[in-house]
Amino acid sequence: MIGLQVIRRSRVEKSDGKNAYWCVVSGSDIWLVDGQIPYGTAQQWQLPSRHAILVDHYQNSPVYWLNAADVEQDHPLSSLRELLSVDQALFLAASKAVQYGYMSHTLRFCPQCGGRNYLNHQELAMQCHDCRTLHYPRIFPCIIVAVRKSQQILLAQHPRHRNGMYTVIAGFVEVGETLEQCVAREVLEETGIEVTNIRYFGSQPWAFPSSMMMAFLADYHCGELKPDYSELSDANWFELDKLPPVAPSGTIARALIEQTLADIRHEITATNKDKKNPPVKEGVSKMSL
Incomplete structure (x- = not known):
């Protein structure tokens, strides 16, 4: 209120x-x-x-x-x-x-009775002139997920991306489906792989035309990469130094990609540090016996 x-x-x-x-x-x-x-x-x-x-x-x-x-x-x-x-x-x-x-x-006409709607300025909703039903803006829930496999990120290209851009997997939430179930289903349907360790990242209202993008990070679990070419024109695993053009800054897709790459870099740095400084092995000195 x-x-x-x-x-x-x-x-x-x-x-x-x-x-x-x-x-x-x-x-x-x-x-x-x-x-x-x-x-x-x-x-x-x-x-x-x-x-x-x-x-x-x-x-x-x-x-x-x-x-x-x-x-x-x-x-x-x-x-x-x-x-x-x-x-x-x-x-x-x-x-x-x-x-x-x-x-x-x-929403110019009421889905309930077919009457003409008008804009209710106080509620910022469309209201039927006949049955008085209020119709608020429709919001379509979508998931978007960055999948990581060791030191690689899964990126896909859609036919609508004419500039060769790659991005992460996304899709609409179905009725009766949790967000986590949607993440697993969309990745499996579009790429043929299964994911694990699904965790929430953030969200972004996406007015194209009226979606709510709910972003997740996930890890590869099993399966062979087999892109669904009815949905995608390509999908592949990419390493840090071999990235294609990706989603623009300002999108939550780009934020997911940057977070995944940062996580990979952090892991590489930590691994290299451990190699340079191996732990000292503990033992029993004969002098102390």
């Missing part, structure tokens, strides 16, 4: 003339100026503040969402992915705007 109360107190009409971040969105695309979210007043950017909805704050400035359809001027739109390099807090705020825009576009 705290978040909803903040939204109710923060209607954009009270912020006319104040500097803010303005997220004008359409689908998963957003209006950027020189690669940045427009910052300033609504008047400065000639934006209809009456349609703007507060979604977050960044560095004490409000972040507003506007649907591109409510803006008279045609602004060039860019993929939200172009903001991956900005501060994470601002990227997440922009992601909220994109996800609310996706909600308003895909």
